[in-house]
Amino acid sequence: MKITFLGGGNMANALIGGLVKTGFAASDIAVIELGAQGRARLRVAYGVRCYEAASAAALDCDALLLSVKPQQMREACPPLLPFLRQQLVISIAAGLRLADVSRWLGGYGRIVRAMPNTPALIGAGVTGLCAMAAVSMAERLGAERILQAVGSTLWIADEEKMDAVTAISGSGPAYVFLFIEALQQAAGELGLTPAQARQLSIDTVLGAARLASQSDEAACVLRERVTSKGGTTEAALRTMEQRCVKEGFIAGVLAANSRGRELGELLGQDG
């Protein structure tokens, strides 16, 4: 399968890196990227073909993955039109609705909306997928094959829920990195070295995530098991509760969901 990316930024780099690491031939991957530096980085890092603009050669592919920012999509679509034949189009833009991307692509119907995340770079991503009605089963499987090469996938029947997927797993790595940052900062304040802080915080997140994934028990039960009566965890959780950490966290995720919907509404009105 030949894949072309439109936009070679952060997420395209994560997906391309993951695809190449899991055995996709770099010669089957092309990127259309406006920035000369971005193209040079992609060529050096992964050996993929890079183009400055759409052309028959750039769009000689089975799947075209739209990985420009939501605000860049409407302008980026028309130059693709002369070269769209039967390719499956996959848009990973946050918020943008299938109907709007389809309209910007002259009513093209073979479009899957996907929401991956950056752990795709190491094959540990998770992607929500949602397809237009005209996308065939074989094409759905094609989209799944690309994203499963870099992690797990799940289908979302109701497109409105793609904003929730974005808020949970698309943006999710940032919340985890913030948590790691906070643990490391606290470790520093407690006199641990940066190397000790790094090992302790990252191994704790990895271990807890693996335990949660391999356990049949709910996260709250696993949390209670760490929390001894009158002990240290209880003291930590009580202080966090007083500071409304959980409420603040949930409010943040809901804000991401609202921003996705808002982006879709705002940009969808735009032509």
Ligand SMILES: NC(=O)C1=CN([C@@H]2O[C@H](COP(=O)(O)OP(=O)(O)OC[C@H]3O[C@@H](n4cnc5c(N)ncnc54)[C@H](O)[C@@H]3O)[C@@H](O)[C@H]2O)C=CC1
């Ligand atoms: N960064 C992330 O963790 C995730 C991002 N996404 C989505 O992926 C898309 C890209 O996000 P990032 O990679 O973070 O943004 P980015 O800004 O790093 O990458 C976008 C790239 O597109 C290029 N570009 C813009 N217009 C172009 C055009 N007309 N033709 C060719 N190249 C063009 C820019 O030069 C830039 O390199 C967004 O729509 C975002 O919502 C989805 C999931 C996760």
Ligand SMILES: O=C(O)[C@@H]1CCC=N1
């Ligand atoms: O922050 C954003 O808008 C993108 C979508 C999900 C992760 N990054």
